[in-house]
Amino acid sequence: MSEEIIRVENLFKVFGSNPEKALKLLKQGLEKEEIFKKTGMTIGVQNANFTINAGEIFVVMGLSGSGKSTLVRMLNRLIEITSGSVYINGLDVAKLNAQELTELRRSQMSMVFQSFALMPHLSVIENAAFGLTLAKVEKPKRLDRAMEALEQVGLEAWAECMPDEMSGGMQQRVGLARALAVDPEIMLMDEAFSALDPLIRTEMQDQLLSLQEKHQRTIVFISHDLDEAMRIGDRIAIMEDGRIVQIGTPDEILQNPANEYVEAFFRGVDPTGILNAGDIARETQTTVIKYPGKGPRAALQRLISHDRDFGYVLDKSKHFLGIVSTDSLRELINNNGKTNDFSEAFLDDVTPVNALDSMQDILNEVVTRPWPIPVLNEKKEYIGVISKNIFLRTLQHNTNE
Amino acid sequence: MSWYTFEDKVLPMDEWIETGVDWLVENFRDFFQIIKIPVEKSLEGIDWALNATNPWIVILLFAIVTLKYAGKITTVFTIFTFVLVGLLGLWSQTMTTLAMVVVAVVFCSVVGIPLGIASARSDRFEAFLRPVLDTMQTTPSFVHLIPVVMLFSIGTVSGVIATIIFALPPIVRLTNLGIRQVHPELVEAGEAFGATSMQVLLRIQIPQAWPSIMAGLNQTIMMAISMVVIAALIGAGGLGVPVFQGLNNLDSGLATIGGIGTVLLAMVLDRITQGMVEK
Numbered sequence: 258m259s260e261e262i263i264r265v266e267n268l269f270k271v272f273g274s275n276p277e278k279a280l281k282l283l284k285q286g287l288e289k290e291e292i293f294k295k296t297g298m299t300i301g302v303q304n305a306n307f308t309i310n311a312g313e314i315f316v317v318m319g320l321s322g323s324g325k326s327t328l329v330r331m332l333n334r335l336i337e338i339t340s341g342s343v344y345i346n347g348l349d350v351a352k353l354n355a356q357e358l359t360e361l362r363r364s365q366m367s368m369v370f371q372s373f374a375l376m377p378h379l380s381v382i383e384n385a386a387f388g389l390t391l392a393k394v395e396k397p398k399r400l401d402r403a404m405e406a407l408e409q410v411g412l413e414a415w416a417e418c419m420p421d422e423m424s425g426g427m428q429q430r431v432g433l434a435r436a437l438a439v440d441p442e443i444m445l446m447d448e449a450f451s452a453l454d455p456l457i458r459t460e461m462q463d464q465l466l467s468l469q470e471k472h473q474r475t476i477v478f479i480s481h482d483l484d485e486a487m488r489i490g491d492r493i494a495i496m497e498d499g500r501i502v503q504i505g506t507p508d509e510i511l512q513n514p515a516n517e518y519v520e521a522f523f524r525g526v527d528p529t530g531i532l533n534a535g536d537i538a539r540e541t542q543t544t545v546i547k548y549p550g551k552g553p554r555a556a557l558q559r560l561i562s563h564d565r566d567f568g569y570v571l572d573k574s575k576h577f578l579g580i581v582s583t584d585s586l587r588e589l590i591n592n593n594g595k596t597n598d599f600s601e602a603f604l605d606d607v608t609p610v611n612a613l614d615s616m617q618d619i620l621n622e623v624v625t626r627p628w629p630i631p632v633l634n635e636k637k638e639y640i641g642v643i644s645k646n647i648f649l650r651t652l653q654h655n656t657n658e
Numbered sequence: 659m660s661w662y663t664f665e666d667k668v669l670p671m672d673e674w675i676e677t678g679v680d681w682l683v684e685n686f687r688d689f690f691q692i693i694k695i696p697v698e699k700s701l702e703g704i705d706w707a708l709n710a711t712n713p714w715i716v717i718l719l720f721a722i723v724t725l726k727y728a729g730k731i732t733t734v735f736t737i738f739t740f741v742l743v744g745l746l747g748l749w750s751q752t753m754t755t756l757a758m759v760v761v762a763v764v765f766c767s768v769v770g771i772p773l774g775i776a777s778a779r780s781d782r783f784e785a786f787l788r789p790v791l792d793t794m795q796t797t798p799s800f801v802h803l804i805p806v807v808m809l810f811s812i813g814t815v816s817g818v819i820a821t822i823i824f825a826l827p828p829i830v831r832l833t834n835l836g837i838r839q840v841h842p843e844l845v846e847a848g849e850a851f852g853a854t855s856m857q858v859l860l861r862i863q864i865p866q867a868w869p870s871i872m873a874g875l876n877q878t879i880m881m882a883i884s885m886v887v888i889a890a891l892i893g894a895g896g897l898g899v900p901v902f903q904g905l906n907n908l909d910s911g912l913a914t915i916g917g918i919g920t921v922l923l924a925m926v927l928d929r930i931t932q933g934m935v936e937k
């Protein structure tokens with residue numbers, strides 16, 4: 258499990274006509290900015306060193322332009338390496354010839370893209386089979402394997418559709434299936450979920466985690482979302498201006514941020530105690546008022562039409578009763594089509610928080626639940642929810658001032 | 659000394675060019691004759707086949723193709739066109755024009771699509787090719803005839819060669835454009851999954867550029883038809899013949915029916931290839 262699969266040593270990338278010169282200036286201690294002003298060349302990545310173990314989800318985080326995409330593209334050499342080494346299973350990627358590189362990409366590493374990058378002229382199953390087609394796997398076999406991959410992401414019924422008939426979340430599932438179909442040891446995911454809206458994003462993260470439970474692949478996951486990094490990362494590397502400024506488990510980084518830049522990222526998790534839950538609760542979620550005669554079907558309908566996964570069930574005087582999800586409602590309808598009482602569809606482990614709770618108090622609840630946390634006032638009336646993003650953003654904002 | 663007022667010729671450029679062309683013809687006669695052969699042979703074959711086939715079979719085949727790509731109304735129009743040119747006594751000229759267009763377009767595709775691909779893949783090649791294409795496209799159509807006559811003499815084959823040169827630019831340009839417009843993420847995704855450069859071309863770029871390539875083909879066909887008619891000036895056969903005979907003899911009727919045949923044929927081919935673009 259803790260066998261090393263990727264090793265990166267002294268890795269540099271310079272975009273420009275005379276990389277040697279830029280490297281020299283770097284050695285003299287000039288900053289990325291200064292080098293750009295002087296020479297017009299951009300430092301993509303400077304002196305990256307790390308190893309990734311088999312089966313690990315390694316998240317690379319950083320602001321836009323910090324070099325995340327460049328770094329991940331040097332692992333499979335979509336971007337040529339300026340200097341340094343990348344070893345995959347001991348093999349130096351920088352030294353491979355074109356044919357060996359093609360072989361490596363076909364058999365060991367696959368990739369998922371922020372923009373999905375599905376082939377618009379191919380059906381879903383042909384897209385899923387794309388890597389196998391390139392590797393010249395015979396048709397029946399590759400369709401079988403593509404179908405298996407589609408099953409893993411729950412899209413087997415969509416095999417014959419065209420990608421543009423699908424929502425963004427589903428398209429990215431196809432992207433994921435395409436990457437899974439070649440059965441790679443390593444998956445590179447460049448902001449794979451960043452283009453999706455927050456609820457779908459959470460869903461995809463869950464799916465990735467559950468796939469990971471069954472079959473442990475090594476995943477290099479690029480993200481600029483703290484929330485996402487904390488949720489899925491075994492370890493996180495933080496990049497700034499092409500440099501990796503810190504690597505560690507989420508806890509390690511949280512407890513001991515290497516510098517202000519890292520701290521800025523995680524500041525949100527260090528509660529200040531100024532605000533309480535009631536201050537940041539928002540009425541962004543769909544509520545379902547429970548009356549006699551209004552059953553789970555109506556509730557499900559409402560969630561679907563609002564494009565929500567979770568519904569907050571209240572009684573007529575706005576007292577909070579519980580949370581239902583589209584899945585739990587569907588299950589209830591399937592098991593017991595006639596019932597009008599959807600309290601059976603309530604999710605377990607729902608603990609509403611109190612409007613007067615400090616952010617410290619609710620931190621654990623916010624971070625661990627897939628749903629936004631319901632907030633009640635002292636009369637036990639529902640006043641809104643707190644999502645992870647709101648939570649972190651508010652605190653970050655607050656400490657910046 | 660009085661001011662020079664351009665009354666005398668100072669640059670005898672016409673003579674220089676004539677000398678140059680004479681030299682080319684003298685030294686490269688075999689070369690030009692060899693270039694001619696594939697055009698000549700395929701033209702003969704197709705012209706013969708179209709003229710030897712029962713007209714109703716030709717009409718039926720065109721109707722089937724039109725139905726497949728362009729719908730019922732256009733199919734009726736296609737049948738109407740062919741019956742009308744037959745009734746006007748222009749069947750054989752129409753078939754010859756069709757054969758010339760087909761040969762010209764096939765050669766344009768065979769040469770033009772690879773040129774378009776090459777210029778999409780190399781900025782330097784594109785920079786070299788672009789002024790050449792600009793020149794080809796801005797030169798008035800009958801001016802193309804002059805060097806062709808000098809190098810290939812007159813006749814239908816020369817007419818087709820002039821047509822190939824004239825009609826080549828759109829397919830090159832639109833192939834180039836189509837491939838350059840393919841989203842770079844798609845190419846990157848292909849490469850990430852281990853596509854070779856040939857696989858990127860065949861499995862991503864060409865399928866994505868296909869509508870653009872077909873639009874180029876459509877324009878090439880349209881230009882080929884107009885040029886094929888003008889090529890009657892250098893002795894090419896086909897629908898241009900009644901047009902120019904009519905003009906020479908002040909026979910407005912003959913010139914007009916030749917023109918009508920040309921226009922209708924152009925419309926039929928346009929609709930069919932438009933349909934192919936959309937499919």
Ligand SMILES: Nc1ncnc2c1ncn2[C@@H]1O[C@H](COP(=O)(O)OP(=O)(O)O)[C@@H](O)[C@H]1O
Nearest residue numbers: 272299300301320321322323324325326327328
């Ligand atoms: N092809 C390129 N040519 C020049 N500069 C580039 C190129 N690709 C990326 N860069 C620069 O390299 C730096 C890192 O970019 P990137 O890796 O895309 O960052 P991120 O993915 O973290 O947003 C940025 O300053 C960017 O402008």
Ligand SMILES: [Mg+2]
Nearest residue numbers: 325326327448
């Ligand atoms: Mg990026």
